[in-house]
Amino acid sequence: MERHPARKYFRAEQAEVPHLWCSGCGIPQVWHYTVKAIEELKLDIDKVLWVGGSGCTGRMCTYWVGDFLHTLHGRPLGFATGAKLANPELTVFCHMGDGEATAIGGNHLIQTARRNVDLVAIVINNFNYAMTGGQFSPTTPLGAVTMTSQLGHIEYPFDLCELVTTCGATYVARWTTFHARPLINSIKKGIQRKGFSFIEVLSQCPTQYGRRNKMGDGVQMMKWLKESSVRRENAGKVPEADLKDKFLIGEFVDIEKAEYGASLRELIKRRGG
Amino acid sequence: MNRRILSGTYLFQGDEACAEGALAAGCTLFAGYPITPATEISERLSWRLFEVGGIFVQGADELDSLTIVIGAACAGGKAMTATSGNGICLMQECIGYAAITETPCVIVDVQRAGPGTGIATSTMQGDVYQVRYGSNADYAIIALAPESPQEMFDLTVEAFNLSEIYRVPTFILADEIVGHMRERVVIPEEVKVVERKKPKVPPQEFVPYGVESDTDVPPMPAFGEGYRMPVSGLTHTETGAPSTDYEVQKKMVTRLWNKVEKRVEQLTKIESAYLEDAEVVVLAYGSVARSVKSAILEARRQGIKAGYLRLITLWPFPDRVIKDVVMKRPKAIIFPEMNMGKMIREVERVAGGKTEVIAFPKPGVELHKPGEIYDLIRRAI
Amino acid sequence: MIMIHIDENLCTGCSICIEFCPKRVLSRSTRRSLRGVYPARVENLAACTLCKMCELYCPDFAIAVEGEKE
Numbered sequence: 001m002e003r004h005p006a007r008k009y010f011r012a013e014q015a016e017v018p019h020l021w022c023s024g025c026g027i028p029q030v031w032h033y034t035v036k037a038i039e040e041l042k043l044d045i046d047k048v049l050w051v052g053g054s055g056c057t058g059r060m061c062t063y064w065v066g067d068f069l070h071t072l073h074g075r076p077l078g079f080a081t082g083a084k085l086a087n088p089e090l091t092v093f094c095h096m097g098d099g100e101a102t103a104i105g106g107n108h109l110i111q112t113a114r115r116n117v118d119l120v121a122i123v124i125n126n127f128n129y130a131m132t133g134g135q136f137s138p139t140t141p142l143g144a145v146t147m148t149s150q151l152g153h154i155e156y157p158f159d160l161c162e163l164v165t166t167c168g169a170t171y172v173a174r175w176t177t178f179h180a181r182p183l184i185n186s187i188k189k190g191i192q193r194k195g196f197s198f199i200e201v202l203s204q205c206p207t208q209y210g211r212r213n214k215m216g217d218g219v220q221m222m223k224w225l226k227e228s229s230v231r232r233e234n235a236g237k238v239p240e241a242d243l244k245d246k247f248l249i250g251e252f253v254d255i256e257k258a259e260y261g262a263s264l265r266e267l268i269k270r271r272g273g
Numbered sequence: 274m275n276r277r278i279l280s281g282t283y284l285f286q287g288d289e290a291c292a293e294g295a296l297a298a299g300c301t302l303f304a305g306y307p308i309t310p311a312t313e314i315s316e317r318l319s320w321r322l323f324e325v326g327g328i329f330v331q332g333a334d335e336l337d338s339l340t341i342v343i344g345a346a347c348a349g350g351k352a353m354t355a356t357s358g359n360g361i362c363l364m365q366e367c368i369g370y371a372a373i374t375e376t377p378c379v380i381v382d383v384q385r386a387g388p389g390t391g392i393a394t395s396t397m398q399g400d401v402y403q404v405r406y407g408s409n410a411d412y413a414i415i416a417l418a419p420e421s422p423q424e425m426f427d428l429t430v431e432a433f434n435l436s437e438i439y440r441v442p443t444f445i446l447a448d449e450i451v452g453h454m455r456e457r458v459v460i461p462e463e464v465k466v467v468e469r470k471k472p473k474v475p476p477q478e479f480v481p482y483g484v485e486s487d488t489d490v491p492p493m494p495a496f497g498e499g500y501r502m503p504v505s506g507l508t509h510t511e512t513g514a515p516s517t518d519y520e521v522q523k524k525m526v527t528r529l530w531n532k533v534e535k536r537v538e539q540l541t542k543i544e545s546a547y548l549e550d551a552e553v554v555v556l557a558y559g560s561v562a563r564s565v566k567s568a569i570l571e572a573r574r575q576g577i578k579a580g581y582l583r584l585i586t587l588w589p590f591p592d593r594v595i596k597d598v599v600m601k602r603p604k605a606i607i608f609p610e611m612n613m614g615k616m617i618r619e620v621e622r623v624a625g626g627k628t629e630v631i632a633f634p635k636p637g638v639e640l641h642k643p644g645e646i647y648d649l650i651r652r653a654i
Numbered sequence: 655m656i657m658i659h660i661d662e663n664l665c666t667g668c669s670i671c672i673e674f675c676p677k678r679v680l681s682r683s684t685r686r687s688l689r690g691v692y693p694a695r696v697e698n699l700a701a702c703t704l705c706k707m708c709e710l711y712c713p714d715f716a717i718a719v720e721g722e723k724e
Contacts, residue, residue, distance in 0.1 A: 066501045
């Protein structure tokens with residue numbers, strides 16, 4: 001029986017078959033897209049480090065066949081920065097959930113972006129804390145129902161791409177689990193460029209967020225993601241009133257700036273170390 | 274100025290000596306956040322590290338700093354951070370993480386008056402339990418308490434070596450007096466540096482946390498060396514797979530505990546004098562020891578049989594050393610501490626009521642005066 | 655010669671492959687698998703163009719497409 005091509009990158013000793021994510025979840029899709037980007041660029045697996053925190057997205061790194069660093073909730077970017085500085089040859093991925101990256105991990109996110117640390121940060125935004133049962137996060141839309149906003153959410157969400165852009169990130173993109181091919185291309189770009197590459201992936205969470213807000217199963221939510229997305233190049237063609245319920249997707253920032261590790265190593269040269 | 278070992282004789286501040294100790298021990302990365310009275314360690318390393326090919330990072334906070342240190346250590350670096358008590362509070366989750374992932378790292382705590390924000394510029398010895406038991410659940414760490422800038426150098430080197438051997442977060446429990454005072458520091462020509470054990474077998478045969486006995490420390494490959502290391506804060510088996518099984522939890526926690534606690538004999542470092550015929554024994558650690566020594570000398574001059582024992586290794590706590598003192602049945606053991614009485618609880622535990630243990634708590638700001646200790650000795654005789 | 659393999663031990667019946675196949679090659683089985691779900695099955699192999707969207711999208715890594723276009 002021919003195996004799915006992603007399986008060769010999947011850790012054997014992690015017990016669940018094949019993984020712990022729910023049926024129809026977007027996270028294993030992004031796992032596959034990441035692995036495809038690595039494969040298409042023919043990276044040396046022994047030099048690719050996946051870093052993750054806690055939560056559903058945080059577990060992605062534990063299935064990667066190569067080196068992985070499964071860290072504390074909200075903090076993978078800090079650990080990833082340390083690892084990258086100690087060994088600049090590593091290609092470092094940091095997969096984070098929305099709550100992880102923007103609530104508990106908010107400070108790490110803005111600092112790592114500002115410093116322009118060379119790594120690929122992928123935030124899978126499924127609009128809630130899924131692993132713990134579906135509580136609201138800083139990206140949960142106003143009015144949404146979650147386990148801790150059962151009367152309808154009263155907080156305003158972040159626009160992650162705008163947030164990270166303001167912090168000085170040098171590559172910012174947003175896609176959805178539906179937009180597999182452009183997402184893979186963004187990941188490849190992130191790998192190849194030097195600097196902080198931030199990719200937000202909007203994802204279905206049929207078991208928690210989707211169920212509480214009556215959005216259907218994985219298929220229906222992916223259709224919703226497809227229909228709700230507007231390429232930023234096309235935003236001008238959509239009436240203003242319709243735009244507010246849509247997600248703008250595409251590449252928002254792609255600039256060159258001195259990279260953190262490179263600048264630090266420059267100081268070594270300067271002091272004769 | 275490109276030497277790692279800055280051999281020579283200097284008038285160094287304790288914090289400066291600590292920084293030089295780190296460099297001599299082979300530190301490749303330091304990440305820290307400014308906090309009185311440890312800031313000078315960061316400041317010195319912010320230029321010295323680059324001279325020896327290392328990297329200095331100012332973290333966004335103490336917690337950020339320790340995450341960077343741990344990440345760097347897992348990727349093969351020798352990393353350190355420095356802070357005070359309030360910073361250690363913020364680092365606790367990471368300390369537990371370093372313990373369960375068995376990541377070597379050095380954490381310097383230049384203790385200051387607390388609790389809370391306390392008095393940034395004043396001394397205290399209040400964190401002695403925090404570094405041992407501050408994180409969640411059970412693990413073991415090593416903590417050394419310097420009493421001088423010279424020991425800030427020597428013990429920082431020692432801390433790096435111990436953390437590499439035992440793969441545990443290793444603490445330097447200094448205090449504001451030791452951190453900020455200036456004294457003669459001699460840095461030798463050569464310094465003994467220990468490198469972490471690497472696997473002797475190729476990746477296919479390597480078991481990430483495989484050991485022979487429950488006091489063993491597994492070898493530690495770095496990321497990027499082809500060993501495809503599984504590093505996670507979840508309870509894990511020898512292969513690094515997460516588990517919810519009791520036997521796995523028991524085995525893992527027991528080994529994390531035993532690898533340090535059962536090695537207490539090798540780890541114990543003390544300084545003592547006049548114990549053979551002592552009728553009163555005074556214990557101390559850190560800067561309090563300096564006053565104690567003066568008091569003991571005065572006592573002996575007055576014909577009082579006073580003995581002195583300084584704990585340099587605070588954790589794992591050297592039960593046997595205290596037991597030896599207790600067995601000689603002195604009239605009293607006096608233990609001045611700059612806190613409400615913390616390490617004295619360990620002494621009371623070991624003494625088991627067989628000897629009177631007299632506390633002399635001074636909760637920060639003011640160091641015990643030699644005269645105060647001498648008076649206590651007199652009254653105890 | 656195109657072959658589509660569906661591993662019924664892995665498929666959780668999410669139907670994403672069925673829905674997003676542009677050629678309606680796949681459909682939902684009417685028979686439950688040992689996992690207790692209705693897995694995907696190949697309905698119309700002749701229509702397959704080897705686009706591999708099913709493989710790309712499958713969250714369970716349960717479907718593999720191999721072969722060459724004639």
